[in-house]
Amino acid sequence: MGKDLNNSKPETSLQFIDQLQALIETIGNNGSVQCILCNVHILQYTVLAVALAYLYWKLFHQPYDLFMDFTELGFEDVDNPENIRNNTSRRNAINEMRRRKKNRKLPPAYPNGWYAVLESKVLKVGQAREMYALGNNFVVWRGSSGCAYVADAYCPHIGAHLGVGGEVRGECIQCPFHSWAFDGKSDGKLVSIPYSDKLPEFVKIKMWKTFETDGFIFIWNHAESLDPTWHPDEIPEINLNTWSYRGRSEMRVACHIQEIPENGADPAHLNVLHSDLVLCGDNPKESFFSWNFIKHVWKANWTPNTDDPNRRHEAIVKVNHHIMLFGWLPCLKINVDIHQTGPGIVALHFNTFLGKAVFIQTVTPIEPLLQRVVHHFYSSSWIIHPLAKLIIDGEAKQIARDIRIWNRKSYMHKPNLTKEDQTIKQFRRWFSQFYSEPKNSNLVELTSEPNYFCTNDSNANKLTF
Ligand code: FES
Ligand SMILES: [Fe+2]
Numbered sequence: 001m002g003k004d005l006n007n008s009k010p011e012t013s014l015q016f017i018d019q020l021q022a023l024i025e026t027i028g029n030n031g032s033v034q035c036i037l038c039n040v041h042i043l044q045y046t047v048l049a050v051a052l053a054y055l056y057w058k059l060f061h062q063p064y065d066l067f068m069d070f071t072e073l074g075f076e077d078v079d080n081p082e083n084i085r086n087n088t089s090r091r092n093a094i095n096e097m098r099r100r101k102k103n104r105k106l107p108p109a110y111p112n113g114w115y116a117v118l119e120s121k122v123l124k125v126g127q128a129r130e131m132y133a134l135g136n137n138f139v140v141w142r143g144s145s146g147c148a149y150v151a152d153a154y155c156p157h158i159g160a161h162l163g164v165g166g167e168v169r170g171e172c173i174q175c176p177f178h179s180w181a182f183d184g185k186s187d188g189k190l191v192s193i194p195y196s197d198k199l200p201e202f203v204k205i206k207m208w209k210t211f212e213t214d215g216f217i218f219i220w221n222h223a224e225s226l227d228p229t230w231h232p233d234e235i236p237e238i239n240l241n242t243w244s245y246r247g248r249s250e251m252r253v254a255c256h257i258q259e260i261p262e263n264g265a266d267p268a269h270l271n272v273l274h275s276d277l278v279l280c281g282d283n284p285k286e287s288f289f290s291w292n293f294i295k296h297v298w299k300a301n302w303t304p305n306t307d308d309p310n311r312r313h314e315a316i317v318k319v320n321h322h323i324m325l326f327g328w329l330p331c332l333k334i335n336v337d338i339h340q341t342g343p344g345i346v347a348l349h350f351n352t353f354l355g356k357a358v359f360i361q362t363v364t365p366i367e368p369l370l371q372r373v374v375h376h377f378y379s380s381s382w383i384i385h386p387l388a389k390l391i392i393d394g395e396a397k398q399i400a401r402d403i404r405i406w407n408r409k410s411y412m413h414k415p416n417l418t419k420e421d422q423t424i425k426q427f428r429r430w431f432s433q434f435y436s437e438p439k440n441s442n443l444v445e446l447t448s449e450p451n452y453f454c455t456n457d458s459n460a461n462k463l464t465f
Contacts, residue, residue: 064247064377064389066396070254070370073282073400074407098254098369102410105443106256109368110134111434112223113313113342114232116216116362116374117150119248123217128173130163133364133372134221138208139163141184143171148217149184152206156190162205173205214238214360215245215376218345223436230313232345235358235378243357243378246388249396253371255406258431260363260371261340263402264317265427268420270298273401277323278393282400297324302423304430315340315430343434355382359395373399413443 071094078093117131118140128141130153137153139162153161155175160166165176172181172191181192188205209220209227213234220228237243253260263269275295276284284290298321305314317338322330337349346361357379364372377392417424 060385063245064249064392066247066249066393068249068251068396068400068403070252070403070407074404097408101369101408105413105445106368106411107258107432108223108435108444109256110221110223110365111257111343111431112221112226112436113344113434114211114218114220114228115344115364117219117364118148118217119374119376120148120212120215120217123148126168128163128166128168130161133366135365135367137161137163138219139166139173140217141166141168141173143168143184145171145185147171147184148210148212149173150208150210150217150219151182151184151188152208155180156203156205214347216360216362216374218362226436230310230342233339233341233347235347235360237356237358237380238360238378243380244385244388246377246379246383246385247392248377249375249392251373251396251399251403252366253373253403253406254369255371255409256369256411257343257363257365257371258428259406259409259411260373260402261315261343261346261431262424262427264300264315264338264340264346265302265423266421267298267300267302267423269402270300273405274298274398278397282397282404284401293326295324295327297322297330302427304426312433313342315427343431350379352383354387355380357383357388357391375399 071091075094075097078088078090078097115133117133117138118129123129123140123142125142125144125146128139131138131140131150138150139153140148140150141163142148149171151162151173153163155162155177157175157178157180160175160177162173162175162182167174167176169181171185172183174181174192179192179194180190182188182205183191184207188207190199190203193199211218211220211228211231213232215238216232218232222228275297276287277289277291277294277296279291280287280289298319300317300319302315302317305311305316308314317336317340319336319338320333321336322333324330334350334352337351339347339349341347344363346359346363348359348361350357350359357377360376360378362372362374364374366372375392375395377388377395379388379391383391415421415424
């Protein structure tokens with residue numbers, strides 16, 4: 001029997017449509033699977049690329065940045081169980097330790113010289129900032145010309161803080177309270193009162209002499225208000241951006257400023273405090289590593305600059321450093337030329353086989369027994385960024401070892417020195433040029449208690465030792 005063609009057509013059509021649908025579904029399904037796989041791959045690759053880019057940036061571009069408060073070094077004893085039992089606040093206990101220091105008579109707290117008040121990069125054109133240093137409140141601003149100005153913070157009208165909400169107008173700082181404006185270019189003169197047409201002639205803010213170089217804004221401090229007799233050295237490789245900025249460290253140190261540069265004239269401490277490898281950290285005695293087979297070995301020679309009468313404010317330390325293996329095999333020799341200029345600026349020039357580099361160290365007294373120590377590191381491009389960061393970290397570990405001592409040591413007016421320590425005596429004679437008060441003696445009574453923090457600490461009265 002022959003097939004009924006009329007009846008078979010719809011049947012075939014239905015089969016065909018079914019087959020087509022099945023094919024579309026199959027393609028559709030495979031397409032989705034591929035598409036999902038594709039999306040997963042794109043996502044994976046994107047995450048990987050972002051992670052690699054971040055790692056690359058961190059390793060090769062992000063500058064090193066470290067902050068260390070003085071409370072982190074040398075005050076570990078406050079964490080003993082007795083203090084915790086007595087509910088003594090850590091900060092309060094540290095302040096008590098600082099108060100107990102036998103440091104009642106000290107050289108003047110703020111020797112004459114240039115001090116860094118701010119790092120240049122944190123003050124953009126048109127910005128104003130508040131700053132506290134030398135026991136004083138400052139407003140620091142950058143006018144539209146790019147010039148940085150520093151003045152006493154309180155507005156002579158009714159006393160608003162010009163660095164808190166004050167606005168920069170041209171070269172002027174405008175007070176946030178009634179908009180009086182003071183011109184940095186005209187020695188802090190009052191130049192505008194928006195609601196009055198009469199300007200009192202005698203009203204001005206106290207301006208501080210400023211000098212900006214090497215990435216810092218410096219001010220001149222002199223106990224008798226004399227003009228500067230010298231200026232911070234300008235390092236062309238920094239100011240002309242020939243060398244790359246590699247990072248910074250900032251540390252607070254609870255001691256008199258003189259103790260810090262005195263370290264450079266004290267060669268005997270180098271092979272005691274700084275001989276353990278930097279990998280042993282800032283407290284080698286407590287370190288997990290005890291790599292006695294490898295040591296830093298130091299030689300240093302401190303001399304005041306007596307050759308040039310215009311550079312009496314300078315002292316030079318020639319440091320010879322190498323790493324010694326097994327006590328007899330010297331390797332990795334690095335020489336450092338340290339230039340101490342005045343009481344608060346040091347340039348440490350390195351000359352390595354990979355190229356030249358410099359640390360700029362600034363020491364600024366915040367209050368009589370508290371210093372802000374900031375290091376910036378610059379190097380030629382031959383010193384690759386990860387290595388530069390290791391150098392900054394190593395330097396920070398080494399200076400932290402000094403800070404642990406400085407935080408707890410007492411200033412000794414008449415130390416007992418051996419003949420090998422004589423450079424300390426020379427240093428003190430050299431450093432005394434930065435004091436102009438009091439006339440007859442170098443020492444002044446410390447009248448205020450350390451109160452850098454916890455002035456309103458609720459545990460203030462709970463201290464029981
Ligand atoms: S307090 Fe500054 S303008 Fe009034
Ligand atoms: Fe040291």
